Each structure stands twice: as C-alpha cells, then as structure tokens.
Amino acid sequence: MPVDVPGVRGVLSPDLSDLMQGDEGAVIASVETYALAVPLTRPIADSTAAVDHWTVPVVEVRTRDGRVGTGISGVHTASELLCTVIDDYYAPSLLGASSEDILGTWNRLYWLPTHWIGRAGAVHMALAMVDIALWDLAAQRAGVPLWRLLGGTPEPVEAYNTDGGWLNFSQDELIRDLSSLLDRGWRRVKIKVGKPDWREDARRVRAVRAALGDDITLMCDANQRWDLSTANRIMPVLEETQMDWVEEPLHADDLDGHVTLQGSTSLDIAAGESIYNYQQFSGFIHHGAIRVVQADATRVGGVTEWLQVAAQASARGLRVAPHAGDMTQLHQHLVGTGLSPMAPLIEFIPWTQDAYVERSVVREGYLERPQAPGASTAIAPDARRNWQIRGVGAVRRT
Template sequence: MEFELPDDAQGLLSPAPTDLVPGDEGNVVVSVETYALAVPLAQRTADATAALTSWIVPVVEIRTADGRVGTGISGVHCAPELLCQVIDRYYAPALLGASSEDILGTWKRLYWLPTHWIGRAGVVHMALSMVDIALWDLAAQRAGVPLWRLLGGSADPIETYNTDGGWLSLSVAEVVRDLGSLVDRGWRRVKIKVGSEDWRADAARVRAVRKAVGSDITVMADANQRWDIATAKRILPVLAEVGMDWIEEPVHADDLAGHQRLQAVGTVDVAAGESLYSYHAFASFMAADALRVVQPDVTRLAGVTEWLQVAHQAAGHGLRLVPHAGDMMQVHQHLAGVVLTESPPLLEFIPWTQEVFEHRSVVSDGYAERPQAPGASTAVTPQAREKWQVKGVGMNSHD
C-alpha cells in the first residue's frame, strides 16, 4: 500500500523558506531526484558481520534554477529505498524553493523535522548526509574549485591504506597473497579483518600476516564489533606482539565503557567511528578516552557539515583522524587534510565504485592525488546509471 501523509500533517514538513536574498534566485532548488546503484563486486566479500556480492550507492541529485546539479551519495549493504524515501517524502518538500547556499541553515531545518524523533542515527541521519554532500558539491561548483580547496586543504597527496586484500572470507593463504600484491603496488599500510568464531583463529591470522609482510609494513585489524570484552582481552597481547597499529571496533559500537576499558588495558590503539552517527557520540567517546583513532564517515554522520565538527573535535583532543570510507573515499579524498592535526592525514581505500563516478580517484604508490575538478567528485556517469540502477527505488520531485 502506498503511504500518504494526512492533510493535517503536511505542515510538519517545514516548507522551504521564501525570503531569498536578492540575486540568489539562480541558487534556488528546483528539483530533487533520488535513485540507487547496485555495483557488483569482483568476488564475494565478507567481514565478521556481512557477506557482499555488490555495494549499493544511494544517490540524490539536487538541481538549482541556474542548471547546476549537486550530487550526494551514501554507501550501504541493503535497503537503499529507505534513504531515498526519507529524502523524497520528508526532505524534498523542505528543499524545493529554498536557497542551496544556506547549507548550515538547511542542515538544522532538516535535522529538526519530526523525523528527528525516529532518526537521530541510522537511515534518517544518513539521508541528511546525502543532502548535505550535494549542497557542498554545489558550493564548490559555484566557487569553481574542488571541495578540498574550498575547505582550505593543501594540494599535497594523501597517503591511503588498503582494506581490499584482508577480508575474512579469504583464507590465510589468500590474504597473504593479496596483501603481498598490494605491497608490490606501493601500499605501505594495509588492513585485515578479524572477528572469527574462535579467537585463536584470529591470533593465527594476524601472526601469519605479520610474518608474510615483514616489519616495515603497517598492519591494522578490524573486528567489526564481533568480540566481547573477555575475547578482546585475550587477543590484545597477540595484537601487541605483532605490532598491530590499531584494533577497530573490537566490541559493540555502542559500548563506550567497553572501548574505554580496552583502551586502558592495552597498548594497541582502539579505533572506532563508522557506527557512530553524531558529533555528540564522538564527543562522548573522546571525553572518555575510549579511542585513539577517530574514524568519522561522511555518509554515516550527517554529511560534510557534521564531519567537520567531529574532525575539529578529534584534532582538539590530539587524536588520529582516519575517515571510514563508506563512500569508497570519493568524498573523503576532499575532506582528509583540511583540519589542523598533529598526525599526517590518512585515507581508507576500497576500489569498489570507481566506475560509478565521472571523476575517479587517482591513487599512485599508495597516495591519493587531490581531485582537480570543481565539486565533490560525486557526479555519476550516465553509463553507471544505465548498468546498475536499482529498479523501483527513488523519484524526482519538482518545484
């Protein structure tokens, strides 16, 4: 059954403000279109929580009266229709007729819609991220510069670490082979997945990887929340023994006290952030010294606006800032290195969606080059839409 809002509820959707600044007419939002792409993976991939054969990219395109199109994206395992429905039914009515230049005002207005009460995290928040990314894309286009330059970043290449060779679905021999290939192609930092049913298998895995790649390669591990405190404490000494750079999401993402206890007893840095959806959540983890590596994801936080807030918080605490790449680095290649931190910027690289975008990421010898085209590098090619668009997901809303 098609969902319809009752007539007396329409006023709750906070229609777009009509008091535009003179001369701003060209920046008025005239249409909001959503859709999703299911991009097939080269091989079935799995971590401790999910097995994937494709990566889904929900998309929003916000068109303004002057003909510009800002594109916002997300990255999900499933249910892209939920993100698109939030935008179509709740955010689009509040965007049409509004100025696309009022990024912070729009963020606040959408955040405090009635959807706030069912979505301070998760689907509603991720949908807001898509809108916010699209507005920043438009802002950089209007300025005629790539987003990183608009935000004050340097032109220096950004070092990346590669996650695509260490999946839990691979045998130890396959992981060793794939990581060796990444090292041969220039990566000096790689990440492996752990979180097996038996922690001893994880211990054997990390030891085998360290022996194979040698001491000069930086290795990180990601448990994807699959350990309990007791298991994590058993394996922490092994991670320290092999010189693991960090352990990511060792326990449930909402277990602040658990992260805090593990960071206090171990010498390996705790990393977290891909499952934290607000700057308030990050602030709590930082204040509790529950992590040393802060991993904000622009697609899980509510866009560039909130990502910058978290990045500044991390910098103020002297913590390492390493984004989680639900966007496959497409937006984060602009965001890394735009905040003053004591440690050099670092990016996660997974090459699953490169063929989707008009402006692909360029990585050489493990370093990402800064994009040069104006915008946020989020524009989707017509060919990608033709090949991978998910039927029945999304709609086009007009002023």
Template sequence: MKITKVKTFVLHVPITPPITDAINVATHWGLSGVRIFTDEGFVGYGYTGTCAQGDEMIVDTIDRYYAPELIGKDPFMVKEIWDSLRFGKMHWIGRAGVTHMALAAVDIALWDIMAKASNKPLWQYLGGHKSKGIKAYNTNGGWLNWSKERLLKDVTEIVEQGFTGVKIKVGKPDPREDYDRVKAVRKAIGDDVIFMIDVNQQWNVNTAMTWGKKLEEFDLFWLEEPLNPDDILGHKKLADELNVPIALGEHVYTKYAFRDYIHHGAVEYCQVDVTRVAGITEWLQVAGLAAAYDVPVCPHVGDMGQIHQHLVAATQGSIMLEYIPWIRDIFVEPATVRNGFYVLPEMPGASTEILPAYFEKYRIR
C-alpha cells in the same frame, strides 16, 4: 541560487568476488542518493553507502520528507538546511540510522553544488591542507572469507603496488585462527608496513582484552571496532589497558557521541564517516573536536573514498585514508591512488558525479 528539483536514485554495483567481514556479507555496494538541481544549472550529487540492503528506506525518506523542504532553498545556506531537516518532521522517529544517512546524501549534494559553483574541488573550497596527496592504506586484500593463501597473496601484492599500510578483517569464530592469520600477514608484509586489524564489533570486552594482549606482539597500528559501538566504557577499558590503539567511528552517528568517546579517552583514531554523521556539515565539527584532543581523523571508507578524500585533504589532524576501490570506476573523476598516495581531485565539486552510462547500468530505482 535556488533549488528547483530533487531526484533520488539507487544503484547496486557488483562486488566481485563477494566479501565478508565478521558481520556483513556484501555482493553489491548500494548507493542510495540524490541529485539536486538548481536554477543556475549546477547539479549536486550526494549519496550514502550500504551493503545493498535498506536503500529504498533511505531514498523514501528523501522523497517524502526532505525533498519538499528543499525546493526554493539556496544551497549555500547548507547549515540552515541541515538544522531544519535534522530537527524537522523526522526527528521524532529517527536521530540516527536511515534518516541520518538520507540527510547525509542531501548534505553532500549541497556541498557538491557549492564547490562546483565556486569552481573548486571540494578540498580546496574547504581550505585545503594536503596539496601533496593523502597517504592511503588498503583494506581490499584482507577480507574474512579469503583463504589464508589468498590473504597472503593479496597483502603481498598490495605492498608491491606501493601501499605502506594494510588492514585485514578478524573476528573468526575461533580467535586462534585470527591470531594465525595476523601472524602470517605480519611475516609476509615485513616490519615496515603499517598493519591494522578490524573486528567489526564481534568481540566482547573479555575476548578483546585476552586476544588484544596476545596480538600486541605484531606491532598493530590500531585495533578497529572490537566491541559494540554503543559501548563507550568497554572501549575505554581496552584503550586504557591494551598497548594497541583503539580505532572506531563508522557506526557513531553524532558529534555528541564522538565527544563522549574522545573526552573519555575511549577512541584513539577517529574514523568518523560522512554518511553516518549526516554529511559534511557535521563531519567537519567532529574533525574539529578530534583536533582539539589531538586524536587523528582517519575516516571509514568502505567504499566512500570519493568524498572522504576531500575531507581528509582539508583536515589538519588527518593522517591517512582507507582505500577500497569497489565503485571508483563509475565516477566522472574516480578516486586514484598512485605510489601509495591519493592523487587529489582537480575537477570542481565533491567527486560524487556518476558517469551516465554506469548510472543507467547499475540503477535499480
């Protein structure tokens, strides 16, 4: 099989109403992606996710630097292609960020082609592990801009829908407000529901130590991204001293950075994101590394659940997956949660193919 054509796209899908966490405001979810065509008729779809900022830089990277290298290549040589792009022309100017997210879109499209050509959903093509579905936890009721009333209403409804885990955002200017919201949510959802909080890097070590200790009484399943993601030592200190496990990974870009986090005991739930580690090829290596240390893998979703459901379903040490349904409706086979579990995809591929009507409706480039 040979690659014959590479075409990029940018879609902006509205998020209604707009949401915030401690560092982001999102009115749209951006999909900067690529369709890769082959001489055997298979078309791979790959994309990365943004808060609808910087998408043009990602697809420019693909158009100018990656696409010309792909023509004529066999998609089944995905690892060789990954190495040649990772260590090619762009290596000097970008070993993370834009170039990595661009490579993720390409890599995902190649895995989509391989699974389609093998007539299997990606999770089965990768060896399959969770035929009964994947436990889901819901983040979509816990945004930082929600009033306390809305927060409590939403988390209550989420539990009524059958979810057994919820996550809310914290990182208000006054941590006492966070404490008040966490306390109220725990009371609303009861003691049996798994409950996580996400700081989105807003605290320093002292704030995280002080408020992490105060929040221990609410039996939190994890404390997510308390600090700057480059601060491995700070996270290690928190992991050593708090009775709440530390989760992170959505801003960690390489297997080497994950190695250091995991080896030093600075992360206790690995949230490796396929779009940040430049695709499925590197994601699988990080998942293997985490497995060797018995660190569970629970990928960041927001909203990349279409692809992550396949990866979690094929990973032994992966216990659950986040659910944020912002863009699910645009896909040919949308990620679906029923009674608190992801229903595993049945169509061949990575579930990344977009319905033509939505492709045109939301396309800005």
C-alpha cells in the same frame, strides 16, 4: 514587517530573509533519488556481512541555474529507506529553498518530525546525502574542488588499503592478496578479524605479519564482533604483531567497554563508522575511549557534521582517519582540511570507481587531490544505465 521562516526559531527581518534566499540561480528546483548496485569483482566478507555488490544511494539536487549537486551514501542493503526519507520528508523542505544555506538546511531537516525516529541510521544518512549534495554545489559554484573550498592543501594524502584482507579468504589467499598490494606500492594494509574462535584470528594475524615483514603498517578490524573478554584475550597477540590500530573491537554503543579496553593496551583503538553524530563522538573523545576517530561523512550528517567531529578530534591530538563508506570519493576532499598534529590518512577501497565521472587516483600508496570543481560525487551515465536498481527513488520538482 517581520517574516516567519519555517524551521527557524524567532522572527526574521525582511533583509535577513532576503540574505537567506541568496542567489536566485541557487534556488533548488528539483530533487531526484535513485540507487546503484555496483558489482564487485569477487565476493567478500567481514564478521558481519558477505556481499557481492556495493549499493550506492544517490540524491541529485538541481538548482534553477542548471547545476546539479550529487550526494551519495554506501550500504549493504535497504537503499530504498534512505531514498524514501529524502523523497517524502526532505524534498518538500528543500524545493524552493536556497542551496547556499547549507547550515540552515541541515538544522531545518534535522529537526523535522523524522528526528524522532532517526537521530542515527537511515534518517541521518539521508540527511548526509543532502548535505553532501549541497557542498558539491557550493564547490561547483566557487569553481574549485571541495578540498580547496575547505582550505585544504594540494599535497597527496597517504592511504591504506582494505581490499586485500577479507575474512572469507583462506590464510593462503589472505597472504597472497596482501602481498599483491605491496607489489603495487601499498605500505599500509588492513585485515579483517572476528572469526567465531579468536584463536583462528590470532593464527591468521601472526601468519600475515610473518609474511609481510615488520616494515609494513598493519591494522585489523573486528566489526564489533568481540565482547570485552574476547578482546582482552586476543589483545596480547595484536600487540605482539604491532598492529597500528584495532578497529571496532566492541559494540559501537559500548562506551564503557571502549574506555576499559583503550586504557588496558598500548595499541590505538579505532571506531567511528557506526557512530552517527558529533554528540556521541564527543563522549568517546572526552572519555578517552578511542585514539583513532573514523568519522564517515555518509554516516554522520554529511560534510557539515564531519567537520565538527574532525575539529574535536584534532583539538585533542587524536588521529582522524575516516571510514570510507563512500569508497573514498568524498573523503579524499575532507582529510587534511583542518589543523592537526597528525598527518592525514585515508582508507581506500576500489569497488565503486567505475560509478563516478571522476575516479580517485592513487599512486604508490598516496591519493592525489582531485582537480575538478565539486566533491567528485557525480555519477557516470553508464553506471546509472547499467546498475540502477528498479523501483528505488523518485523525482520531486517545484
């Protein structure tokens, strides 16, 4: 007799229904959410925000065999919104379902009524957290790190450092911090731009290039603070200082502006941390609006959608260099897992290293592949004891 499956169009035979259920031990028994406020060693600022901590929303998906898959995100604020979406809307659809049905779960959650209030932002980021947890479980069940499950190679991945170039630093502090990164083996660094007067950005960029020398790869990030007119004014300076890329120069939804700007400069335009789905990325890629695709698995719908975006970008010969809203923990598994003419590159920011059981390892500017089974997202017990935010999150069980 045919079986109706909620969220799946059509009718499935009993045999297919059994296949979707999968291993009895992989059935989801509980879903727990919480959030950590991880303190920074110093306050930092870009052109949009100033923070003294980084907030890590967490979901732990526990299966009947006792395994726990951990999904994470990274936000400036409002972690309770992501947790509430999971607690009140996603958990009822997860409990009793198979954690092995990753794509089916993605589609089922995406098309819940929450779709109509959040194809981007908090609702979609909550979906990403669940998806990451399921991939973490899949790698654990396979007994391999996620990068190996996805077909990646064990070679170290070149990284660039963002943590020395903040906008709240004076020019002298900026140069001193970046120079200290070079002393520790970094050869690629990124600085923030987006001052109220673009001329101040120009002075800072020129001073940094003069101090660091021509053999250091330098990127800059405006965090969407320029309009097209301002971007056009400063672009000759950025070309003069040989920026590797110019990140988020314009509003993230301004496709036409990105197309115009990318067509007017020899520099690569980068974007992606504020683009939330593969359909929107398709538009930017198809129209030649960017040359560096910075898809973030915590902003798009997790590993599942990130892989879709990365495949599109690689097929067009574009660079894939993910934004690290997760502070590198997950993305160290994702980069370099698909065919691409470009060498993999990953952003490194060390803020939340102490929050995880398995820390990222970087030597001389190269990130070493993790070796433990899973996605490196498991939270350290001390981190939860010390930094969990009161009143955020819940536990849902069958």
